[in-house]
Amino acid sequence: MTKDDVIALPHPSLRKKSQKIGIVTPEILKIIEEMRSATISWDKSRDHEVGVALAAVQINRLYKIVIIRNNYDNKEDLSFTAFINPVITKLEGDIEEDFEGCLSVKDIYGKVPRHTKVRVKAMNEQGREFRMTAEGFLARVFQHEIDHTKGILFIDHIKDKKNAFYRLQEDGSLKELNYEKSVKTNKTLWG
Numbered sequence: 657m658t659k660d661d662v663i664a665l666p667h668p669s670l671r672k673k674s675q676k677i678g679i680v681t682p683e684i685l686k687i688i689e690e691m692r693s694a695t696i697s698w699d700k701s702r703d704h705e706v707g708v709a710l711a712a713v714q715i716n717r718l719y720k721i722v723i724i725r726n727n728y729d730n731k732e733d734l735s736f737t738a739f740i741n742p743v744i745t746k747l748e749g750d751i752e753e754d755f756e757g758c759l760s761v762k763d764i765y766g767k768v769p770r771h772t773k774v775r776v777k778a779m780n781e782q783g784r785e786f787r788m789t790a791e792g793f794l795a796r797v798f799q800h801e802i803d804h805t806k807g808i809l810f811i812d813h814i815k816d817k818k819n820a821f822y823r824l825q826e827d828g829s830l831k832e833l834n835y836e837k838s839v840k841t842n843k844t845l846w847g
């Protein structure tokens with residue numbers, strides 16, 4: 657799969673709930689590989705952004721699967737970890753605002769409040785359940801991706817916030833969007 661298989665708003669699947677996986681079949685492993693190739697292809701096409709993670713819904717497969725890059729500070733490292741049926745078992749820490757983007761929300765960034773620490777439970781590619789704790793940016797990534805499995809996008813958390821939306825410029829900088837003019841009634845974002 658390639659970046660062209662990544663769906664973006666206003667695609668209706670992005671607002672749908674994904675289904676839980678019973679057993680990890682070869683078909684599921686194939687979807688994980690497709691998610692990986694699509695994310696890498698997207699990453700290579702973007703100069704100022706890194707493809708950090710992806711949920712299966714973003715290639716229009718409505719399964720509860722998330723992949724997260726093992727080393728997102730290094731664009732050369734193309735390895736990912738898969739999280740099947742991921743759930744947040746506990747939200748901890750403070751709530752902090754920071755910039756967030758999404759492969760399925762083209763060029764729009766937002767300042768989204770998220771917990772700084774989460775506990776996560778998931779199944780690995782061998783079908784074994786595991787638990788982990790994530791902090792900082794990784795905690796944000798988990799909250800963003802697990803939202804995708806529920807049909808929630810980062811923009812939904814800041815829907816009514818006037819100074820939270822930005823657009824990525826050609827030089828890689830972010831420019832604040834006029835809420836009334838470019839956000840509030842934007843049909844691509846809200847359908």
Ligand SMILES: [Zn+2]
Pocket residue numbers: 757758759760800804
């Ligand atoms: Zn996303």
